[in-house]
Amino acid sequence: MGERVETGGNAFYCDIPTEVLTEILLRLPVKSLIRFTAVCKYLLELIRNDPNFARRHCLTKARPSPSTLIDHVDHLVDYGMHGRKCRSTVPDEVSKVCLYSFTEKRKLRLAKKIEFGPEVDVAVSNFHHGLMCVYVTFGRSFGSKVMICNPAIGEVVPLPLPPHHILNMSTLPTPALGFDPKKNDYKVVLFWPPSNFARSKYWEVDVFSVRDGRWHSLPTRGAMNKFHRFLCEPVLNANGSILNWFGSLDSTDSKLAILAFDMADEVFQDVNMPNCLNPGKWRLHNIVTSSGCQANICCSSRPRFDPTKKEELNCADVWLLNKDDDQQLVWNKEFSFDFPDDLVVWPSNLWLNDNELFIYIGHHCIEEELAVFNWVTGEVARTGRLGDLSNPGGYAESLISIKQIISTSCLQAAAAQDEDEDKGSPACFMREVSGKKGKVRWSFNFKLCRKRVALVDALD
Numbered sequence: 001m002g003e004r005v006e007t008g009g010n011a012f013y014c015d016i017p018t019e020v021l022t023e024i025l026l027r028l029p030v031k032s033l034i035r036f037t038a039v040c041k042y043l044l045e046l047i048r049n050d051p052n053f054a055r056r057h058c059l060t061k062a063r064p065s066p067s068t069l070i071d072h073v074d075h076l077v078d079y080g081m082h083g084r085k086c087r088s089t090v091p092d093e094v095s096k097v098c099l100y101s102f103t104e105k106r107k108l109r110l111a112k113k114i115e116f117g118p119e120v121d122v123a124v125s126n127f128h129h130g131l132m133c134v135y136v137t138f139g140r141s142f143g144s145k146v147m148i149c150n151p152a153i154g155e156v157v158p159l160p161l162p163p164h165h166i167l168n169m170s171t172l173p174t175p176a177l178g179f180d181p182k183k184n185d186y187k188v189v190l191f192w193p194p195s196n197f198a199r200s201k202y203w204e205v206d207v208f209s210v211r212d213g214r215w216h217s218l219p220t221r222g223a224m225n226k227f228h229r230f231l232c233e234p235v236l237n238a239n240g241s242i243l244n245w246f247g248s249l250d251s252t253d254s255k256l257a258i259l260a261f262d263m264a265d266e267v268f269q270d271v272n273m274p275n276c277l278n279p280g281k282w283r284l285h286n287i288v289t290s291s292g293c294q295a296n297i298c299c300s301s302r303p304r305f306d307p308t309k310k311e312e313l314n315c316a317d318v319w320l321l322n323k324d325d326d327q328q329l330v331w332n333k334e335f336s337f338d339f340p341d342d343l344v345v346w347p348s349n350l351w352l353n354d355n356e357l358f359i360y361i362g363h364h365c366i367e368e369e370l371a372v373f374n375w376v377t378g379e380v381a382r383t384g385r386l387g388d389l390s391n392p393g394g395y396a397e398s399l400i401s402i403k404q405i406i407s408t409s410c411l412q413a414a415a416a417q418d419e420d421e422d423k424g425s426p427a428c429f430m431r432e433v434s435g436k437k438g439k440v441r442w443s444f445n446f447k448l449c450r451k452r453v454a455l456v457d458a459l460d
Contacts, residue, residue: 029397127396155403190208369382
C-alpha cells in the first residue's frame with residue numbers, strides 16, 4: 001500500500017510500499033535522513049519517532065568490507081593528549097573530543113569537535129551506536145553531572161547522580177557505555193578506583209540501566225580485585241556486550257591478563273593471555289575493537305635496538321578470544337603480518353576495516369605519525385597526523401535517541417536534581433563546533449550542585 005506524504009504545505013501520493021521505503025532509508029547516511037525529517041512529516045514519523053528504525057539503521061549500515069573483526073567505523077575519535085580523563089587547571093580552558101573522517105587517500109579530516117567547559121574536569125566513555133557517556137565535575141567545591149549524548153542529533157540527556165558520586169569527589173571515574181542484548185538495554189558503567197579520601201580499598205562499580213532508569217551498585221567485583229593496575233582504557237567489543245581491560249596481576253607487570261565485564265550478566269572474569277606470549281619476548285600493544293568475538297589483541301615481538309636507539313618491530317600477531325563448544329574461552333591466532341623493514345612501527349588499538357590497521361610510524365627525533373597499514377597488500381598510507389593518539393576510538397553516527405528509551409521517572413528525577421542546583425555554581429556547557437570558525441551546531445548548558453559538600457565534610 002502507498003502512503004499520502006506531506007512535505008511542507010504540499011502533499012503527494014507515494015506508491016512505494018512502506019516496507020520497501022524503510023529498506024531504502026536504512027541504507028542512507030544519518031545526515032540525509034535528518035534532512036528528510038525536516039521537510040516531510042511522514043518521514044519524520046518513520047525515521048525519528050520510531051526507536052526500532054534507529055536501531056535497525058545502526059545495525060544494518062553498509063560496512064567498508066564484510067567485517068569479521070570490527071564494527072563499522074566512519075570516524076576516528078581523538079580524546080586528546082590526556083586520554084579519556086582531563087582535569088582543567090587553566091581559567092576558561094575548554095576540553096575537547098575531536099572526530100575525524102577519512103578521505104579516499106586515508107587522510108584525516110576534522111569533522112567536528114565536542115567541547116566541555118569552562119575549567120571542568122571531564123571523563124568520557126567510548127562511543128557505542130553513536131552514543132557516549134560524560135561525567136563532568138568542577139573541582140572539590142561543586143558537584144557532578146552524568147550525561148548521555150548523541151552528537152549526530154544534538155541530544156544530551158542528564159542522568160540522576162550515581163550512588164558513589166559523594167564518596168569519590170577527589171577522583172574521576174572511568175565511564176563506559178555498552179549494550180545488554182538480553183534486555184535490549186543500554187547501560188552506563190562507572191568504575192571508581194580505590195581512594196584514600198573516600199576510605200575505600202577496593203574498586204566501586206555503579207551500573208545505570210537506561211530502560212529501568214536507575215543506578216545500582218555491584219555488591220562484589222570478583223575477578224576485578226585480582227588486578228594490581230590496568231594498562232589501558234576499557235575497550236568494548238563491537239556488539240557492545242563485553243568490556244575488556246588489559247592489566248597487570250602484580251606490581252612488576254610480569255603477569256598480564258585481560259579483565260572482561262559482561263554487560264548482560266554484570267560479572268567480571270579474568271582471562272589469561274596465550275601461553276606462547278612470554279612477556280620477555282612479546283608485548284601486547286592494545287586490545288583492539290572487535291566483532292563476533294569477546295576480545296581481539298594485537299601484539300608484536302619485543303623491539304631490537306639499533307645503534308641509533310630506534311625501535312624495530314617487524315611483525316605482529318592478531319589473536320581472537322572466543323568460546324568453544326563447551327563454552328570455555330580459548331585464544332586462536334587469526335593471522336600474522338610483517339611490517340616494512342625500513343619503518344619503525346607499532347600497532348594502535350583501532351582497525352579501519354578488515355584489512356587496514358592504524359599504526360604509528362616512528363621517526364628519529366621527530367614525533368610519531370599515525371598511518372594506515374594494509375596488512376594484505378603491505379601498503380602504508382600516512383595520515384599526516386603527528387603525535388600519539390591516547391587510545392583512539394571509533395565512531396559511527398546514529399539516530400538512536402535515549403529520550404525515547406529512558407523511563408519518564410528517570411527524567412523527572414534528573415530534573416528534580418537540576419532544580420536543586422546552587423545559583424552560585426558555575427555555568428558549564430557541552431557543545432559541538434565545526435569548521436575553522438568554530439560554528440556552534442548545538443549546545444547544552446548546565447550547572448553543578450554544591451549540596452554534596454556537607455556530606456563529604458561529614459566523612460572527615
